[in-house]
Amino acid sequence: MNIPEGAKHIIDTLENRGFEAYVVGGCVRDMLLGREPEDWDITTSAKPNEVKSMFRRTVDTGIEHGTVTVLIKDESFEVTTYRMDGVYEDHRHPKEVTFTPNLEEDLKRRDFTINAMAYNVKDGVIDLFGGQQDLKKGIIRCVGDAMERFDEDALRMLRGIRFAGQLRFEIESDTLSAIKRLSHTLVNVSAERIRVELTKLLISDGADRLSLAYETGLSKYFLPELDEMLSTPQNNPHHCYNVGEHSIRVVEYINSSVKEKNKPEMTIDKKSHIALAFAGLLHDVAKPVCKTTDENGIDHFRGHDALGERMSAEILRRLKFDNETISLVKCLVRNHDVRYHDCKNRGMRRITGRVGKDRMPFLFMLQRADTLAQSDHKRQEKLDILETGMRLYDEICEAGDAVTVAELAVSGRDLIDEKGYESGPGIGAELNRLLEMVMDDPSLNTREKLLGLVR
Helix, strand or coil: CCCCHHHHHHHHHHHHCCCCEEEECHHHHHHHHCCCCCCCEEEECCCHHHHHHHCCCEEEEEHHHCEEEEEECCEEEEEEECEEECCECCCCCECCEEECCCHHHHHCCCCEHHHCEEEECCCEEEECCCHHHHHHHCEECECCCHHHHHHHCCHHHHHHHHHHHHHCCEECHHHHHHHHHHHHHHHHCCHHHHHHHHHHHHCCCCHHHHHHHHHCCCHHHCCHHHHHHHCCCCCCCCCCCCHHHHHHHHHHHHHHHHHHHCECCECCCHHHHHHHHHHHHHCCCCHHHHCEECCCCCEECCCHHHHHHHHHHHHHHHCCCCHHHHHHHHHHHHHCCCCCCCCCHHHHHHHHHHHCCCCHHHHHHHHHHHHHCCCCCCHHHHHHHHHHHHHHHHHHHHHCCCCCHHHCCCCHHHHHHHHCCCCCHHHHHHHHHHHHHHHHCHHHCCHHHHHHHCC
């Protein structure tokens, strides 16, 4: 049980002044599981002003709820006074909090047993509610009465599913039953908070536990489109799962691929990983709307890529995502059905120009995951065609072929200075005409040749 020097210094300082202090919550859980904690939270019997008086650099991050952030060198630690929560009036926030000198009172207000443990070097692990036993059993169980815990804070229900995914645990029966009974109270939780929990679940090793949000009735309050997807079968040789099951499996394959690629020679940053995961989840979001069945009973989903682009953007805006993430997801959803079976370098240049050179590797990852999550009908053939597309893309990048106006050897300024163009839409039209010619023959992309071709 090794804790950072900064956290140890804070605990030692508080104890030397006669107060109790422990690291608490998720960091204790992760240490016991052999995982690297992301955050180190500290709980103490000292009041906020007493904490502030002991350390030179502090920030009042949530002082009304007893939380002070203590800065030690380049690290920050949230230090919170033992507290009891008052009445929850909105299924989210307590009306008031009361400070208490009793650690047990502080721990018993927490959500799950595995998050209600404290630790310091002197006392070891303080586990009053069976958290270590639940870690061994691999279960998510509420502290005390599950109905009370979820009635207090509705976000805890989604957090429970997220932890089940991240840790690959099962949700204990009473806890699961309480989620089903109180799922409707999730409407009290902000889109931003839901987005955080959903994102953590989607990029975890247990993204398949998203199905629990559907089974418990939670998803209809933040992603009703998922409910439609999970109730839409795909009677088609290319598929063996319904739309929702297929999409969740696509996310799983994406996560595996990201893990494979995150090596020193190539890493995928977290923001891109998140966009990829949501593109995997939403690439077929429009299929329930676009579904038709022919005279042979075969289902078709024509136009689902274009409609899916619009629907995915609406969903991500609803979840308060940033514009950069929305733009990437829209692009991937719109182009996920692009195929390369008849593609030559000329066609690949056009596809790359439309998608973007920097986005093509993400599209390939989505398409590979999409293929692996389908039936085995022509699977190897599809993967071989995808490999062809990836090879053509590599050739274009190695050759430095221009696929956008910005990569042309001439600019709008050249057309103004050298050919007498006036500022306006005519410049863009002429540059696009030149790009079409360069797409056909990359050797034309020199300043001299292009200026000679300008009308």
